[in-house]
Amino acid sequence: MRNHYLKTWCQVALVFCLLAWALPALAQKKVSGKVTDSENNDGLPGVAVQVKGSSKGTITDVEGGKYEIQAETGATLVFSSVGFISQEVVVGSSATINVALVSDVKTLNEIVVTGYGSQAKRDVTGAVATVDSKQLLAVPAANVGQAMQGRIAGVN
Numbered sequence: 001m002r003n004h005y006l007k008t009w010c011q012v013a014l015v016f017c018l019l020a021w022a023l024p025a026l027a028q029k030k031v032s033g034k035v036t037d038s039e040n041n042d043g044l045p046g047v048a049v050q051v052k053g054s055s056k057g058t059i060t061d062v063e064g065g066k067y068e069i070q071a072e073t074g075a076t077l078v079f080s081s082v083g084f085i086s087q088e089v090v091v092g093s094s095a096t097i098n099v100a101l102v103s104d105v106k107t108l109n110e111i112v113v114t115g116y117g118s119q120a121k122r123d124v125t126g127a128v129a130t131v132d133s134k135q136l137l138a139v140p141a142a143n144v145g146q147a148m149q150g151r152i153a154g155v156n
């Protein structure tokens with residue numbers, strides 16, 4: 001009889017341990033939404049969405065800036081993208097969180113686009129030249145390279 005009570009007590013203790021272990025996973029919910037540009041309300045693809053203080057994260061899709069992530073109520077989501085000011089939002093009772101990111105003009109001025117990628121302006125070695133977009137649009141050309149010919153030294 002005593003073994004029966006001990007066995008029952010062990011089973012109850014095991015159930016409580018499993019529930020205590022599983023409760024944090026049950027407290028998580030699916031949070032989804034759309035990340036847009038605050039200026040023109042277009043969906044932003046490739047925005048990083050991360051649960052602050054954890055390794056959980058995702059990125060917005062290519063088609064419209066939509067995302068889905070598992071997060072606990074009270075957790076903070078961090079939305080970040082190159083050229084935009086990062087934004088933090090606390091997960092509340094709503095399962096939908098839409099965010100409008102504001103452009104960070106200072107960051108955009110410090111990125112240099114090269115023919116094979118992009119680099120920070122401070123890391124570029126060699127000569128750097130600038131052409132105003134209005135000058136490029138004023139010339140009828142088949143491509144950007146032809147529009148830059150004669151306006152930047154070394155462009156053939």
